[in-house]
Amino acid sequence: MEAIIEMNGLTKHYGRLKAVDDLHLSIGKGEIFGLLGPNGAGKSTTILMLLGLTEPSSGEARICGLNATRDPISVKRKVGYMPDNVGFYNELTALENLVYIARLNGLPESSVKNVAREMLEEVGLQSAMHKKAGQFSRGMKQRLGLAEVLIKQPEVIILDEPTLGIDPAGVKDFLGLITQLNQRQGITVLLSSHHLHQVQQVCTRVGIFVGGRLLADGDIGTLAARLFQTAPFVVEVALRSTPEQPAELEREILQLPSVKKITFSGNIVEIAGDEDITPDIVRLFVSRQLDVTGVQRKNYGLDEIYHRYFENNLKENISHDKSSGLFQRSFFGRLKTR
Ligand SMILES: Nc1ncnc2c1ncn2[C@@H]1O[C@H](COP(=O)(O)OP(=O)(O)OP(=O)(O)O)[C@@H](O)[C@H]1O
Structure with a gap:
């Protein structure tokens, strides 16, 4: 590019x-x-x-x-x-403000009004063009x-x-x-x-x-993928009840290609792999006659990415830069209040 x-x-x-x-x-x-x-x-x-x-x-x-x-x-x-x-200029209308800017940008006088109108239309303000900017x-x-x-x-x-x-x-x-x-x-x-x-x-x-x-x-x-390298794809499977033989189930799941990690927590099984393994997982659970009540593919969002980079950076700099804590507080503080 x-x-x-x-x-x-x-x-x-x-x-x-x-x-x-x-x-x-x-x-x-x-x-x-x-x-x-x-x-x-x-x-x-x-x-x-x-x-x-x-x-x-x-x-x-x-x-x-x-x-x-x-x-x-x-x-x-x-x-x-x-x-x-x-x-x-709060006392000027939206159109007047734009006409002024168009002139400042050196547009020919014959076209300033039309261009200003077009731009207001472009941004969806055509119905407010005669309203004062201050309002x-x-x-x-x-x-x-x-x-x-x-x-x-x-x-x-x-x-x-x-x-x-x-x-x-x-x-x-x-x-x-x-x-x-x-x-x-x-x-x-x-x-x-x-x-x-x-x-x-x-x-x-x-x-x-x-x-x-x-x-x-x-x-x-x-x-x-760079951050969660070991297993970027995570599938969470909810079962009707806690599996009776988790060790055996774990062994079977681990035999599926690309599965890296399994975590059991009550009736929830979380499986992490390096590609999308949802269909294989579901097939395996159904073939073992386990009642699947929900399947969710977990996507890492920007929140998790940001926090992870941020935490790693904090760890690296903790002894050098005492203001990092302030950055973090102000950032998360702003996130919460907006
Ligand atoms: N004119 C300046 N003189 C001295 N320090 C400055 C000046 N402008 C910015 N700084 C300092 O440089 C650092 C970076 O500021 P900058 O405004 O670029 O950050 P920012 O990421 O845009 O933050 P914000 O989201 O709060 O606008 C800050 O520590 C700020 O206090």
């Missing part, structure tokens, strides 16, 4: 603090990439370096083939950026922010915490919109977020950031 965002050894110091530490990451054209991490992990600093808004201490950020530090104006033309708090809900403001970003027909859009403070229905709509834009127009999307479930729904790949470092990147399946 052709890379549209590239970071090579990207590093940023603020005094003695390393906000971003030797970041190497490549994002392909057409991807929706999620930057995940707790407060202070370095996500916003990375975004600012990509936009050429802050200079790296060392390393290089390239976006759309441009060096972000040397050519920030050209980057601005090709990349749309939506910060977590989008500002508008918009947070979700509507985010849509208006997206319309503003789309005016310059960007190749890449970068969204910093785009769903912060939006209600669940609004979040669903907004993420749907991002996916549509990505699929219909092939726009590459980079979004930073704390919300693992949301990121999981839309991102093709994620990067997990902690303490300025990228701990891992990849699609969720790959990350799960």
Whole structure:
């Protein structure tokens, strides 16, 4: 896949603090990439370096083939950026705000109104175009922010915490919109977020950031396989009653190809293997006349992946970095409250 965002050894110091530490990451054209991490992990600093808004201490950020530090104006033309708090002229209507932005972007006067209308339609705000931006809900403001970003027909859009403070229905709509834009127009999307479930729904790949470092990147399946290497597929079988001869049953299950581990807990049997073994398992239980009351394939989600990476990183750094506990508390604290 052709890379549209590239970071090579990207590093940023603020005094003695390393906000971003030797970041190497490549994002392909057409991807929706999620930057995940707790407060202070370095996500916003990375975004600012990509936009050429802050200079790296060392390393290089390239976006759309441009060096972000040397050519920030050209980057601005090709990349749309939506910060977590989008500002508008509250006394102007949505349409007036967009017309203003279209003019700022140098669109010809003859087309500014039409383009502004089109963008409002694109983000589903056509019925609110004459309403003042100050009267918009947070979700509507985010849509208006997206319309503003789309005016310059960007190749890449970068969204910093785009769903912060939006209600669940609004979040669903907004993420749907991002996916549509990505699929219909092939726009590459980079979004930073704390919300693992949301990121999981839309991102093709994620990067997990902690303490300025990228701990891992990849699609969720790959990350799960890497972390839960010994047995990425787990099937949980519920029986009507506790099996009478578990040792014998265990022996038989272990003879199935690819089964790695079996755990009995009352009437629940958990079988882990390195490929999906659900049909074989069910056949075996039925042939042994055991009453199966439920079968569930367990998928490792981003939550488990994140926690595992995070825990491992904490263990590694516990003696060096006392602030990690703070990162963890603030991250999980934010997860709970939003
Ligand atoms: N201008 C600055 N001067 C000094 N330190 C800064 C500056 N900007 C950020 N930092 C520090 O750099 C680290 C990374 O901050 P950054 O804002 O990039 O994290 P983040 O992952 O975006 O966090 P959040 O989710 O809270 O926005 C933090 O410790 C922060 O306090």
